[in-house]
Amino acid sequence: MSGAAGQRAGNRRGRGDLLRGEILAAATALLDSRGDPRAVTLRAVARGAGIAASSIYPHFPDQSSIVLAVVRQAFAELSDRLRSAADEAGDDPRRRLHALCLAYLDFASTHPERYRTMFGRPRPPAADGRPSPDDPADLGAGTIRLVVDGLTACVAAGCCTSDDPAADAVALWVGLHGLAHQRTVATAFPWPADITRRVAVPLSHLV
Template sequence: MKNIQPAESAAPGPTRRRNRRGEGVKLRDEIIAAAVELLDEEGDERAITLRSVARRIGIAAPSIYPHFPDQPAIMLAVVRQEFDRLAAALRAAAAGGDQDPRQRLLAACRAYLDLAQTHPERYRTMFGGLWMPNLSDGSVTEDDMTGLGTEALQVIIDALDDCVTAGKATSTDLFSDAVALWLGLHGLAHQRAVMRAFPWPEDIAERVIGALAHLKDT
C-alpha cells in the first residue's frame, strides 16, 4: 500500500548526531518515541508522517526507511508498544498480593480504564486508528495483527480464573467471559471519552465489571 504524505513545511529540526555502528536499534526507538509524542500533542495520527518524525529527531526522512518502510509501519510499532504498556499495567494491577482475587480483577479493570483516560489519543489509535500496514509484502502478517492485545487479555483471563477458583465468580467459560469483559471495558472507555458531560453513575465501572465477570455479590 502506497503511503501518501501530506505537504509539510520544510522547517529544519534539531541537528542529530549520526548513530555509531550498532546504534540502529536506538534510532528505531527514537522514531517510535517521536511518533508517540506527535500523537499525544496533535491528537491525530495523520500528523505523524515520515517528515514530521524525522524533523522531530533531527534526521533526514530517508534515514527512516531502513527501520520503517512507511507511516503505517511506524504506527504499527506504536500500537504494539502501547499494547505492551497496557498488558504491563494490567499485570501490575492484578499482582496485588495482599488483595483477594476479586479486588485484583477490579484493580486490573480500573487500570485499563485509567490508561484509556490518561492517553486517549494512543488508546483511540490502538483500537480505531486509520493506519493499516501492508500485508502483501510479508513484513506484517495477519498473525501480527490478530495477536495485538493477547497478553492483556490473558491477564484478564488469569484474574477471572483466580476469582472462580476462590469462589468469587461463577464463570464457566473463562475465555468468552474475559472477552465480554474486555468489550465492556472498551465500550465504557469509549463512551466516557465521547460523552464527557453525561452523568455517569459513580459505580458504573464496578457494575459493568461485576455483571460481565459474573462476580458474586460477596
C-alpha cells in the same frame, strides 16, 4: 554540529536500537498531540526526532510500519500496566480483577488518541484470506489473557460463577471498551463513582 540545523549527530555503530526508540517516541508524541495516525508522517517524525527523514528507512520502511510499531508498543504498555496493577492489589482475586479493570480504563483515559488508534481499522487480510496478524484482536491477545487469568483465579477462589472464563473475559473487555469510549466522547456526563464495578461485576459473574 554537522548536517542541517536542528538535526543531531547520527548514532554510533551499534546504537541503532537507540535511534529506533527515538523514532518511536517522536511518532507516539505526534499521535498523542494530533490525534490522527495520518499526522505521523515520515517528515514529521524525523523533525520530532531531530534526524533526516532518510535515517528512518533502515528501521521503518514506510509510515504504516511506524504507526504499527507505536500500536504494538502501546499494547505492550497496556499489558504491563494491567499486570502491575493486579500485582499491587495483593492476593485477593476480586481485588486483583477490579484493579486490572481500573488500570485498563485509566490507560484509555490517559492516552485517548493512542487508545483509539490501537482499536482502529484492522489491517487487510492476507492473500489466503486469513486475518492479518497485526489486527487489534491479535495484538491485544496478551491483554485478554490477563483478563482470562483474572477470571480463572476468581473461579478457583469460589467468588466467580463463570463456566467459561475465556468467553466471559471477552464480554468483560467489550464492557470496558465501551465504557472507555463513552467516557471519551461524553466527558460532561455525570458518571457514577462506582461505574467500573457496576460494569465489571455482572460481566465477570462475580458473587
